[in-house]
Amino acid sequence: MSAFIPKYLYNFFLKDNSHVIQEYLTVFSQMIAFHDPELSNHLNEIGFIPDLYAIPWFLTMFTHVFPLHKIFHLWDTLLLGNSSFPFCIGVAILQQLRDRLLANGFNECILLFSDLPEIDIERCVRESINLFCWTPKSATYRQHAQPPKPTSDGNGFGKTTAFYSSDYQDLSNTDLSREPLKLSELKAEVSPRISAEDLIDLCELTGPAHFKTPVKRPKAVKTKIVAVDIRSNEDFSRGHIPGSINVPYSSVFGPDGELLQCPSTNTLASYKSRVVVILSNVTKNAAAFAAHLVKVNFPRVCVLDGGINKMKPTGLLTVPSPQI
Structure with missing residues (x-):
């Protein structure tokens, strides 16, 4: 856990973690728009933003959402990915609920997430890996992520894709790197x-x-x-x-x-x-x-x-x- 928390939840548990959480949720919103613009447009139009449902997901790395036997399966995959992989899991969950979300308004969506329907965890894992492989590594850059390490072990799902070869947070900064934004x-x-x-x-x-x-x-x-x-x-x-x-x-x-x-x-x-x-x-x-x-x-x-x-x-x- 002393390695897990800095990697996936760096500074999430500070006394004032508002900037860290807000940056995380904003990047998650951009990931929804990147992978599923129709769903993103609908959720934004009805005002159903990630702040209303996703904070417990990420604060607990989905243990708040799934029973233990599903968490074992999900974390087996999560631990192979880099610190941005949870975004892909979140998008994969939304896409399983896609039809119901698109058909409903704000109140119905709130009710849907208050008692989350059954999620096919095998499908969630499979689809989150696919989303991960389609996401350019610097797209999930976060200013408040774990600081770069001196060396990188090259996390990522092997050589399944040209996109994710390592954790962007582990890469050394150059003149061609992402610039921090307010x-x-x-x-x-x-x-x-x-x-x-x-x-x-x-x-x-x-x-x-x-x-x-x-x-x-x-x-x-x-x-x-x-x-x-x-x-x-x-x-x-x-x-x-x-x-x-x-x-x-x-x-x-x-x-x-x-x-x-x-x-x-x-x-x-x-x-x-x-x-x-x-x-x-x-x-x-x-x-x-x-x-x-x-x-x-x-x-x-x-x-x-x-x-x-x-x-x-x-x-x-x-x-x-x-x-x-």
Whole structure:
């Protein structure tokens, strides 16, 4: 327990733990929006926020929710994962109750969680691992998590995925790491941010900084991620991430956030099965664009922390060859 609590519940039991808990619940909200935007939209519309039901889940690592024989099974898996795995368990529980949650309003949801229905723990474990494998490791970054360790043992579910290779909290900070945000700023964003180092790793970008044209390493399987650059065509042409697509903000959403029918919309729709990373030269624009996508039930949307400016020093941006 002396190892378990710092890993999964670091500073949860301070006399004033409000900042720690609020950050945790906010990241959990972003995970719901990331994996199930339709459910996230509905729960937000009726005001059924995680503060009303999820605090006992995370304070007790679900022992408040499940009988002991189910906890044995759940913790067997939890202990293999890193400190962010509980978010995936929480989302998996919500998804088992999805149909009932979507069909009900605030009062009915409160009653539903006051006497939680039977949860298939085997399905919960299986689905939480799948959610875990689809989540970029820096998306669950928390400022109040356990401090980085000198070395990392590489926690994660083996080599089942290119996404989670280690616990993000154990990684050393670099200029390409996630930047801490004020709680108010974190709460204002619907979608999680990911780090530039995560994007480089997941897009498999290579090429020393002095190369003018970086190359992508060959892949044996179809990539799970796509970078969507929402800057203007002119800015995009001056330098962009190799393999990224240019979808200018104004070409997809109208002034009220409504989705416009246009080629850019169709291009975005074709990537709906992947993780979509929104990037811009202004992070607020990227966050707003991501929020609009979530509003129209677009899954697995995240934002590049620091935007295109974080990528410029890497030498990984490419410029299209001039037409002859």
